[in-house]
Amino acid sequence: MDLALASRTARQLMDRYGLEHWSFAFDDALRRAGLCDHARSRISLSAPLTRLYGQAEVRETILHEIAHALAGPRHGHDATWRATAVRIGSxxxxxxDPQAPAIDGPWAGTCPAGHTSTRFRRPARPMSCSRCSRRFSVTHLIAWTYHGRVVPMGARYDTELREITAVARRAAAPTLVVETLDLGLLDLEPEAVPTAAGAPGVA
Ligand SMILES: [Zn+2]
Ligand SMILES: [Zn+2]
Incomplete structure (x- = not known):
């Protein structure tokens, strides 16, 4: 969707639902479509994702963020927020929508079964495929390329990978905390989800 048109749509909807005193802006986020900044009374949309989205997806994102503004910062995505969102047409x-276009990161991962996912940052730790196993599993390790090329993953990654494979050889598969990549989130940064110390993740 054209950014100027998206901006006008946002302004109209914000005014309609009582956010005349809130400002609107675009941001550069790649993994969330919108953001409601309560401290600054500002709603922003990701410029790169807005360009990819159709009118319906942009409208849904704007209404989603307006509902956050109306419900208040303490409500997150709870029932109060959801009721507000539905009331205003979200x-x-x-x-x-999982079918909505997304922006791929330069890091591409493939598991032994051929499932693929991408990331924007270099994976700091070995990960296994969440579609093959919900728990970290050494038999479903993901192999990474950067812009299509196999590159060094770094000393820490290599050390951890050696330790994991050594443990797997010695014993049954270790039980480790799962990190999931929730690519569809509107306004949470998946990269910020903490993992337990020492635990590889799942992508
Ligand atoms: Zn897989
Ligand atoms: Zn939200």
Missing amino acids: SGRRCV
Whole structure:
């Protein structure tokens, strides 16, 4: 969707639902479509994702963020927020449509079964495929490329990978905390989800 048109749509909807004193802006986020900044009374949309989205997805994102503004920062995605969202015409879903276009990161991962995912940052730790196993599993390790090329993953990654494979050889598969990549979130940064110390993740 054209950014100027998206901006006008946001302004109209914000005014309609009582946010005349809130400002609107675009940001550069790649993994969330919108953001409601209560401290600054500002709603922003990701410029790169807005360009990819159709009118319906942009409208849904704007209404999602307006509902956050109206419900207040303490409500997150709870029932109060959802009721507000539905009242103003949003779906009340937490995520954008999984079919909505997304921006791929330069890091591409493939598991032994051929499932793929991408990331924007270099994976700091070995990960296994969440579609093959919900828990970290050494038999479903993901192999990474950067812009299509196999590159060094770094000393820490290599050390951890050696330790994991050594443990796997010695014993049954270790039980480790799962890190999931929730690519559909509208306004949470998946990269910020903490993992337990020492635990590889799942992508
Ligand atoms: Zn897999
Ligand atoms: Zn939200």
